[in-house]
Amino acid sequence: MRINVAAFAVLAVVVTAGCAGALLGEDLDFESGETVIEESTAKDAGYELQLSEREEYSQTIDVGDDGNQTNVTVKSHMARYGQVDDDMPAGTGPVQVGTVTIPEATIAGQSVNPLLQMDTYELAARYVGGFDESGFEEHDNYTLQPFDDDSDANVTVFRVEPDEPDAEPTAFIHVLQTQRDDTGDTIVGYVMYPVDEEESETAERLLGALEYTPPEELEDSDAEDG
Template sequence: MNRRRLLGAIAASGAIAAAGCLSGEDGTYEFDAEPARVPDAALSEAGYEGEGPQAFEVERTFEVGGIERRVSAASWVASYRNPERAASLLVASTPNATVAGRSVNPLVGADDADLLRRLLERGGGVDGGSVGDLEEVGTETRPILGGEATVTTFATEIRFENAGDAPIDAEGNVPALVHVATVQHDGDVLVIAGIHPRAVEEGETQGALMEAVEHGE
């Protein structure tokens, strides 16, 4: 696996907690996730484009039996966008890692809003932008990877240094809606997040893309 560190990417952010674990001679625990993606046919039908999943690595230290160990979680993130509609969709997968019965993945522990903010800002969903406060405005259930998943919708505002043609409010922000689902599948946890300007009706399209997500090689 060609691992690429994305320091702080989604780190200390939540709703993600393993598949196989390898403990090296130095006591390092290594966990590997399988990549997740949206099939090309579904992307083309929705007018989205992007690259396949890119590897990143999250590391932290963890105490096991009074001894400090290093934990490395090899994860993946894919980013897709529809430039004409200023809409993006991110699909991240990370190991549901545990050591001695405790979750060691640094992505565990925060709420969906905190997770979403870090994923969008550092995973490529809002290039050059910062995400403001997230207010939950609704939920729905969708079939994703053979199960029923809750998709939570948040209202927020995004500030760009250069917003281009996006609809900007009086304070220079772009009002936006964000849709996020977390799914456990085959030993990994997936976070799927879509974002688009509030003025653009894109929620149903992004929901269909979430339903089309595939996980594994």
């Protein structure tokens, strides 16, 4: 399966003049919490955390109509998992598992986070290696409760369409997308696997066992470590 991750373009955002006074001369930072798969669930399914890192985007936005500008930095978190004893780098194996946590990042009711301009398909294309721009179709939907708060999350299942007519699909991708009520963070979880791996039940189990840490708890932990 060829790797063809969709390109990521930063979008320009113009903020309404009503908040100009509050923003002049200020650099704004928005940082998400972190989401991982519960460790024992991942281990039981044969997966382990291979990569946990911050992904940072910076852009300059226009404030009002007088040419003033403000620098905005958006910090998301992503985690990638690999099969135990698999030597392939995270995100490149035949089965890919990961999570992305995206901050809300709004000013005067307008989003300044380009990731939140994307739909579920585009987010999958952004993060899942092998998710081509063409040849994928929506196959199914289901809901589950990924956190301990009993909130429902929707999962969209995409399938890779084969080149030959009437042939079986070659792979499936389960993509969960939900928003946290407590912080506004958007959570994306994904599992991609070839058809012959038969990982559908595993995908549901992994996406149904997410653990979320809000940004303020991360800050407290960093302070204690320091």
